[in-house]
Amino acid sequence: MVTEEGPTCPVERVGAPPCVRPLSATVAVTPAGGGPGQEVVTGADGTADLRLAAGDYTVHPVSPGGGQSPPRPPPDQAATVGAGRTTTVTLVWDTGIR
Secondary structure: OEEEEEOOOOOOOOOOOOOOEEOOEEEEEEEOOOOOOEEEEOOOOOEOOOOOOOEEEEEEEEEEOOOOOOOEOOOOEEEEEOOOOOOOOEEEEEOOOO
């Protein structure tokens, strides 16, 4: 799981780093067919690892952490976890900078 906020600058330039930064956030992950889910808080580096059974899941951004002025959350995302595989989901909160 990777959580970021962006854009953090009004214009991205070729060769410059992307205009996003890590964001500590709370994210809920629930089985697509229903049932109990898990909440995880990503670290200051914007990452967290979950061990999930193979299947389909809905990834729901709950809130950014750190007492920050909340940027706009991204929409829910569907994720499929394969047996013995790693699946990465990236959620980007919109800062509104244009």
